[in-house]
Amino acid sequence: MTSPRDQTDSDASEMPELVILKLGGSVITDKDRPETLDSAALEAAASAIARRLDGSLRRLVVIHGGGSFGHHHASAHGVTTDTGTSHPDAILDIHGAMTTLNRSVLDRLHAEGVPALPVHPLSVGARARDGEFTMPAAAVRGMLREGFVPVLHGDGVVHTGEGVTVLSGDELVVSLADELGAGRVGVCSTVPGVLDGEEVIPEISSFEAVADLLGESASTDVSGGMAGKIRQLLSLEAPAQVFGPDRLDAFLAGQQPGTCVR
């Protein structure tokens, strides 16, 4: 086995496939109770990651949503992905709740032996006036090269003309997948995939084909629910799987559970 530490500045084509995993905020938190973890779900996810990381999975980026940590604060302060605030206290409420959740995710991953390190998007990225988000990935790339698992999260982000707006975990998935050349993207949600009645749709290749099926999520979610997720995943170069928590292990093992969006 080649240590990731040996893969320094080599060509990307020689490196193991990069996998980006989004853990939905509604998976790892109790979305209806402010700042409450779903500890059992988080531990199960950390355990699945640890189990697969010693095998075929070598390079992994984890991105988690806000769930009941970020969304309530954003709603309370009237901050969305396009309406911002210039009040430092409001920004720190949102950012602080998300870094607290991030620390809990890191703690569970460390307990399972996963060499996870935090990356806080407020420190790194920015939105232009039109809302386009860019995030230089120097630290994320360096962490991957040294064998770490970068763990990012939905956050606040500075936005020209708006102060700070919300950055969703789904936007991060899209930005990093293309920037880093991800081979596979997994979106672990509370549903087993995109549903047509009770059936999981195996593949989606255009938004129009499924627009009628995609409602909004019931809980507070400033980032647009399943419809927003599918729109963003369709814009990726890499194929993305949308699946439920019980199929996380299958995804990390290289299978294609749930709905494939490409």
Next chain:
Amino acid sequence: MTSPRDQTDSDASEMPELVILKLGGSVITDKDRPETLDSAALEAAASAIARRLDGSLRRLVVIHGGGSFGHHHASAHGVTTDTGTSHPDAILDIHGAMTTLNRSVLDRLHAEGVPALPVHPLSVGARARDGEFTMPAAAVRGMLREGFVPVLHGDGVVHTGEGVTVLSGDELVVSLADELGAGRVGVCSTVPGVLDGEEVIPEISSFEAVADLLGESASTDVSGGMAGKIRQLLSLEAPAQVFGPDRLDAFLAGQQPGTCVR
């Protein structure tokens, strides 16, 4: 008065001068007692910043050192600016202590009405194998454009071949001053400047001229003390002042207290 919010993507030459202020870790903490703030000194610094920020000072970046928060953890884990660690717990000990100190600095600045936002270098920058540090400044630039005061700090940083090494506040000063085109740099230390006996040397323009005068600081400091500071400040394009806490207000008001390094 033009609001900083109005200065969006305009040419740098039209923008107010950028000032970078380093608050030494030994100024804002009790460097000999682990994780202990010097609250009076920190409040005085926050008050001076707030007083001058409404006047001629429009664009400010604050960088603080580790003092008794970061250095003890780095020493305990044997981590320096060139010897790293791959243990996530060690990295989080150092990073967590520094983000705790950063939050205290932000709280004091917010209490004085300064719109300060955190920027954590571990999330942003990276060192190449030879130790050279680079940090993309998209978030810092965006914060300045929106009228915020970015507050950075010494931290851990991913380092090719070493895992994570220490990043000193002084290295950040150098990296950001050139990257952002700072007009003036201030290094607020516990001494009133570089001393020749009891006299403050007014200006230093080469390291050799003062090498014999520069000892190492008495407390634990992995980042090299005054000798390292002067070497790094000499490499800057902007002039830098080294001064004591009682001259912070004078520096922010546009004066040249202490020792000028250029």
